[in-house]
Amino acid sequence: MTRIILRGGRVLSFGDTPLAGSDVAISAGRIDSLGHVAEQAGDRVIDVAGAIITPALTDIHTHVYWGGTSLGVRPETVAHRSATGVFVDAGSAGAGNYEGLRAFIAEPSPFHIFAYLNISYAGIFGFGKDVMVGECCDARLLDTKSCLAAVRSHRDRIVGVKVRAGHMAAGENGALALDLALDVAEELGVPIMCHVDLAPPTIDEVCDRLRPGDIITHCCRPAPNSATHDGHVREAAWKARRRGVRFDVGHGRGGFSFKVCREMLDEGFAPDLISSDIHALSVDGPAHDLLTTVNKLIALGVAPDEALAAASRNPAGAIGRPDLGRIRAGDEANIAVLRWKSEPWPLQDAAGEIITVDRRLVCEHLIVRGQAITAAGEARPLHELAS
Numbered sequence: 372m373t374r375i376i377l378r379g380g381r382v383l384s385f386g387d388t389p390l391a392g393s394d395v396a397i398s399a400g401r402i403d404s405l406g407h408v409a410e411q412a413g414d415r416v417i418d419v420a421g422a423i424i425t426p427a428l429t430d431i432h433t434h435v436y437w438g439g440t441s442l443g444v445r446p447e448t449v450a451h452r453s454a455t456g457v458f459v460d461a462g463s464a465g466a467g468n469y470e471g472l473r474a475f476i477a478e479p480s481p482f483h484i485f486a487y488l489n490i491s492y493a494g495i496f497g498f499g500k501d502v503m504v505g506e507c508c509d510a511r512l513l514d515t516k517s518c519l520a521a522v523r524s525h526r527d528r529i530v531g532v533k534v535r536a537g538h539m540a541a542g543e544n545g546a547l548a549l550d551l552a553l554d555v556a557e558e559l560g561v562p563i564m565c566h567v568d569l570a571p572p573t574i575d576e577v578c579d580r581l582r583p584g585d586i587i588t589h590c591c592r593p594a595p596n597s598a599t600h601d602g603h604v605r606e607a608a609w610k611a612r613r614r615g616v617r618f619d620v621g622h623g624r625g626g627f628s629f630k631v632c633r634e635m636l637d638e639g640f641a642p643d644l645i646s647s648d649i650h651a652l653s654v655d656g657p658a659h660d661l662l663t664t665v666n667k668l669i670a671l672g673v674a675p676d677e678a679l680a681a682a683s684r685n686p687a688g689a690i691g692r693p694d695l696g697r698i699r700a701g702d703e704a705n706i707a708v709l710r711w712k713s714e715p716w717p718l719q720d721a722a723g724e725i726i727t728v729d730r731r732l733v734c735e736h737l738i739v740r741g742q743a744i745t746a747a748g749e750a751r752p753l754h755e756l757a758s
């Protein structure tokens with residue numbers, strides 16, 4: 372079997388593992404060795420000098436139940452351009468339709484696909500350009516028994532419970548849906564991911580309820596009901612962070628404001644997790660994909676290595692799979708090779724503000740589950756990795 376050597380990049384180890392050098396050798400789908408790797412007969416060497424070698428990114432907030440829900444996108448259409456190997460579906464499915472996400476999307480996929488199960492039995496069933504019906508508006512759908520049973524049956528792929536607490540998804544039921552999701556999560560010992568939009572509930576009420584390890588998504592959403600007020604981070608958000616609540620970007624169609632993100636960063640409140648919230652109404656803009664979202668955080672001053680950690684190491688840890696967010700000998704190969712591309716590039720937030728940057732990170736190579744992923748998102752044997 373051909374051994375592949377990625378030669379001369381800068382390996383991101385996030386300070387976990389000191390690396391002697393800058394090569395990564397991969398054979399039989401696993402990371403064989405790191406550091407200065409000597410070439411042997413039969414090896415294929417790919418020059419990646421000047422590039423960054425990072426764990427393939429983990430997008431912790433996506434909607435990939437394509438065909439089963441109106442908001443789903445196909446993961447293969449964005450994987451390579453966004454350097455993403457791990458897609459976590461955030462509540463597209465509930466107990467009533469999760470089996471399809473598992474059987475038709477996750478199991479046949481060349482990517483790692485996990486899910487937060489929606490507390491609503493039907494998942495996000497009415498989300499489109501012309502139809503918008505919140506899945507928590509009818510309290511009959513908030514059936515905790517079904518949710519508990521489905522998570523228990525699929526604990527290998529379901530990593531927590533999703534709730535869209537907010538006026539759009541829940542009408543007046545936001546706090547009720549959130550409390551039921553917390554009850555289920557508490558009984559199962561899993562985290563929840565909570566979406567915020569317009570009150571009720573207020574962002575203070577959400578922050579006060581979440582437990583260590585729970586995630587608040589759309590954390591840089593524009594006002595009203597944003598994490599900042601009068602230009603400052605709300606006290607409830609600080610308290611939640613000190614308690615161990617994680618703050619996730621979840622860009623989406625309406626969930627990310629440069630202004631709010633700047634206010635948070637000015638006070639040292641960088642998001643713990645960067646995610647795209649790609650769905651049918653955000654994948655062609657303003658969110659586009661995870662790497663575009665990472666580039667937006669970098670544009671606002673987040674150090675590139677920290678932004679990449681928030682899109683790989685941190686979300687992989689949050690779903691209980693730290694192995695998917697690191698580069699270590701012996702692990703399955705999940706690697707992205709990124710390079711800076713210098714050209715003026717406009718980045719737009721959900722409020723319409725545009726920042727034009729003069730360089731951005733682009734994906735050069737993507738390896739997921741030991742296979743080469745093409746630009747079209749197809750998995751090929753690793754020796755077919757493009758030079």
Ligand SMILES: [Zn+2]
Nearest residue numbers: 432461623648
């Ligand atoms: Zn979402």
